[in-house]
Amino acid sequence: MTDPVRAQYEAYPYPTRDPRKEARRLVVGSPGQLDELNHCLFAGRRDFTAPFRVLVAGGGTGDAAIMLAQQLAERGGDSEVVWLDLSEAARAIAEARAEARALTNIRFVTGDLLALPDLAPGPYDYIDCCGVLHHLAEPAQGLAVLAAALAAGGGMGLMLYGRYGRTGLYPLQGVLRTLAGEAPLPERITLARGLLEALPRTNWFRRNPFLGDHKRSDAELVDLLLHARDRAYSVSELLALLDGAGLGVTRFLEPLRYEPRSYVKDPKLAGRFESLDQRERAAVAEVLAGNMKTHVVYVARDAGERLARFEGPDTRPILPFHDGRQLAETARDKLSLTVEFEGLPITLPLPRLAPAILARIDGRTTFGAIHAALAQADSRLTWGRFAADVEALTEALIGANVMALANPPGATEETPGP
Ligand SMILES: C[S@@+](CC[C@H](N)C(=O)[O-])C[C@H]1O[C@@H](n2cnc3c(N)ncnc32)[C@H](O)[C@@H]1O
Numbered sequence: 001m002t003d004p005v006r007a008q009y010e011a012y013p014y015p016t017r018d019p020r021k022e023a024r025r026l027v028v029g030s031p032g033q034l035d036e037l038n039h040c041l042f043a044g045r046r047d048f049t050a051p052f053r054v055l056v057a058g059g060g061t062g063d064a065a066i067m068l069a070q071q072l073a074e075r076g077g078d079s080e081v082v083w084l085d086l087s088e089a090a091r092a093i094a095e096a097r098a099e100a101r102a103l104t105n106i107r108f109v110t111g112d113l114l115a116l117p118d119l120a121p122g123p124y125d126y127i128d129c130c131g132v133l134h135h136l137a138e139p140a141q142g143l144a145v146l147a148a149a150l151a152a153g154g155g156m157g158l159m160l161y162g163r164y165g166r167t168g169l170y171p172l173q174g175v176l177r178t179l180a181g182e183a184p185l186p187e188r189i190t191l192a193r194g195l196l197e198a199l200p201r202t203n204w205f206r207r208n209p210f211l212g213d214h215k216r217s218d219a220e221l222v223d224l225l226l227h228a229r230d231r232a233y234s235v236s237e238l239l240a241l242l243d244g245a246g247l248g249v250t251r252f253l254e255p256l257r258y259e260p261r262s263y264v265k266d267p268k269l270a271g272r273f274e275s276l277d278q279r280e281r282a283a284v285a286e287v288l289a290g291n292m293k294t295h296v297v298y299v300a301r302d303a304g305e306r307l308a309r310f311e312g313p314d315t316r317p318i319l320p321f322h323d324g325r326q327l328a329e330t331a332r333d334k335l336s337l338t339v340e341f342e343g344l345p346i347t348l349p350l351p352r353l354a355p356a357i358l359a360r361i362d363g364r365t366t367f368g369a370i371h372a373a374l375a376q377a378d379s380r381l382t383w384g385r386f387a388a389d390v391e392a393l394t395e396a397l398i399g400a401n402v403m404a405l406a407n408p409p410g411a412t413e414e415t416p417g418p
Contacts (some may be wrong), residue, residue, distance in 0.1 A: 006086040032066075033047060041250060044313075053122075056129075062093060083106055116146070126157070130158060132386045136226070147245040156299050165208075166210075169232075172195075250306040253401050311407055316363070316367070317367060367386075
């Protein structure tokens with residue numbers, strides 16, 4: 001076996017997962033939560049009971065493939081999820097997880113994503129590629145192969161390492177390579193653990209609170225500190241990579257984190273950001289925040305037309321990762337919600353109706369039905385007043401990736417009378 005990246009993932013499949021735990025919990029996250037990706041790539045209009053084809057490129061031990069396959073199976077459509085990866089060891093774990101869940105909609109393919117057109121040709125409605133492209137000798141080549149496999153109207157969810165959030169890591173990787181670059185991995189793991197213990201408190205890796213994966217297990221330590229090949233991206237570098245493949249960002253996750261105003265409240269200073277375009281704002285925000293160890297993005301060809309919007313009474317709010325009643329309780333007191341991103345709390349002011357609306361969000365009820373329920377108790381609550389609060393609420397919660405919107409498939413926008 002000559003490819004050092006493949007050898008690493010055969011010996012240490014990533015991430016560490018125990019198929020027996022499938023009985024207890026489904027690992028869910030971003031990208032790939034179905035309502036979130038519908039919001040970010042399909043304007044909230046995708047009907048998942050219709051055929052939906054997914055590729056998980058570099059699927060590892062199966063987190064994304066299992067999450068997507070489980071959700072799609074629950075929607076009852078004719079879906080297929082293709083898991084593709086170099087590592088047979090990772091495949092064995094991913095297959096055992098699928099078996100534990102009796103999932104029959106995953107096809108497992110072992111091989112190099114660069115050979116996708118031969119191994120598992122597209123088109124795909126959705127491609128997940130998380131934590132993979134930055135390990136390729138030529139990430140742009142890998143991304144181009146994936147982009148070519150997208151169906152018209154399809155999109156991708158990507159995760160790439162963030163440059164500034166990984167401060168201190170690459171010099172330490174270099175030291176470990178100098179000390180024992182050629183030694184077998186178990187020996188290098190022991191060496192790394194010893195060196196970590198010995199690091200003075202001034203060391204940048206030790207001072208970086210965002211990097212902690214190595215504490216979980218050997219596979220995570222190898223992935224972080226002893227990787228055969230990895231690089232990180234600033235926002236500008238990430239955007240240039242996407243440009244090269246003809247792709248644009250529909251949404252950074254979480255959007256608020258990529259907005260400089262989230263960090264700088266002084267109006268005079270914040271005013272300086274006004275002249276920046278969205279790309280510049282995201283690049284500035286990354287530097288200001290300093291805590292982005294990864295970038296999670298949804299991308300597509302015609303990125304400008306992909307996001308869901310609040311269109312009227314038929315728009316359905318969804319809280320993919322939260323319970324509406326609980327959020328309502330939290331929001332009631334100060335009419336705000338505080339979200340924490342990698343140790344940094346950000347408080348979102350909410351409109352007056354926020355608690356009442358949040359308490360009624362169950363993923364099935366439309367804004368029209370929520371308005372009708374509230375208007376029963378308060379006959380002066382016109383659609384116009386309600387909609388103004390919905391606009392403010394959706395802006396705040398979508399910014400924190402707490403809310404996603406769904407719109408009826410093929411519907412056009414409508415606005416009822418006041
Ligand atoms: C860090 S793991 C990420 C696994 C998974 N995507 C996740 O987020 O949990 C990287 C995975 O990419 C796979 N990989 C790396 N280069 C690849 C390539 N050229 N083709 C296919 N898979 C690759 C590795 O074998 C490994 O399983």
